[in-house]
Amino acid sequence: MLRRDLDPYRDELILSTKAGNPIGPSSYHKGGSRKSLLTSLDHSLRDLGTDYVDIFYSHSPDPATPLEETVGALVTAVRSGKALYAGISNYTPERVHEAAESLRRAGVPLLVHQPRYSIFDRRPENNGPLKLAAEDGFGLVVYSPLAQGLLTNKYLDGTIPPNARAQNSAFLPADPGVWGRSPW
Template sequence: MTKDAENKPKRPVKNLAAGKYQPSPNRYDNMPYRHCGKSGLKLPAISLGLWHNFGHDFPHQNKRDICTTAFDLGITHFDLANNYGPPAGSAEEAFGEILKTDFDGYRDELLISSKAGYDMWPGPYGEWGSRKYLIASCDQSLKRMGLDYVDIFYSHRFDPNTPLEETMGALDHIVRSGRALYAGISSYNSQRTREAAAILKDLGTPCVIHQPSYNMLNRWVETDGLKDTLGELGIGSIAFTPLAQGMLTNKYLGGKITEGRAVQGKSLLDGFLSDKAIAKIRQLNEIAENRGQTLAQMAIAWVLREGKITSALIGASKPSQVIDCVGAIDNLEFSADELAQIDEIATDQDINLWAQSSQG
């Protein structure tokens, strides 16, 4: 389905005299907002991640245009981590500048998250899940963004060599000290999620959200049972890589790999875009066309189906990609026949780069 032109959110309006971005007055008219588990926190159905395209290798004006377009379309949640770049930390620095130049005065309308868990600085205290690392990293992230607090702070990955009680105790301290409002975890499997949630519950700081990778070609949250576990525990969820790092878009339908992460030496590894995978993607695109959607829109709608995933976390290299992705909210319903076709075509393609982190 396609909305009538008059119902679509307006693009950014510039105050030319002041040279300052003015958010669209219609920014909240169309985006659905969903409760994050059993908490009072609401997330937009689509959130913006700054994993790629927000480092020094990307023009700052493009970053501003992506963020302001997202906000105009009702995306209030901006997701970061200490190591996003390159170099590590530069995405948070860039977003800190955007907070000052474009989002000044709108902090209370924004949901800002960050994480720590991956390699950030040299030595034994620069990664994983120790109390020392997590608290120091949170402080550094706040400084880079110029914030007093983030809304959500995550343990970015399970640390098999640090007691889970220590890692969760650090999250509890971060919340209690006012550095963050909510605690979350990312890429923990079902068993470790249960253990982490129980510890946080005993500490009095509930686990509000989990951020796993999830898309039509990466279904580990279903086979592991994590998706059901989150529903049972009342924990919200935000799925990253809903587009399988660009595989579930129109970039590779022609078979020639000339753009995107596949040629940037980033997270889309050699072998992922096999002839077999591209053939499946073309079949999925036919289903999307029959639904009146782009492949990206259908992929996001599929992740959000049935309301079991709170938000889909997209990335973008240009504003038009944000606009396309947000178009997914126009049709989030699937027929039983469509779901059956997708299940037959889109089997797990073993593209979960974070599998080892989630095993525990």
């Protein structure tokens, strides 16, 4: 669809992709290593049928990979022209600041951090990302603003519909009776 219908409008679109979650069985197809991130970016470009993405995210921190290596891969992606901007997702406030500083030193500023945020999960307000965004000069683009459907009418009857994401969610407790009770 991107090639067929949207190619004339590519300069008006913002395409982003993330890397770090598993994309295959190999240990090189997951995590925050240079090889994993840049291989994943190449897969995304191939699958999207485009030469570059606007934002390339490190999907989540990898404790087995030094932050400098992950940041270096983001810098390489931008400098190679395969991505215009660098982003991160799911990083703790401390790691967000470290990543922002490392990217800035490399001449590739952090454009955006993507934390989970909803009325049920207000940690970005309370543990620093909003303040860091202002101080370090990056934006926030949140995910799960509808709390994986809890803030819709999908679960009003207290049951989980067949094939709903909540059946296998790492974020939602198995008991729908406790949904909506914020631990924060």
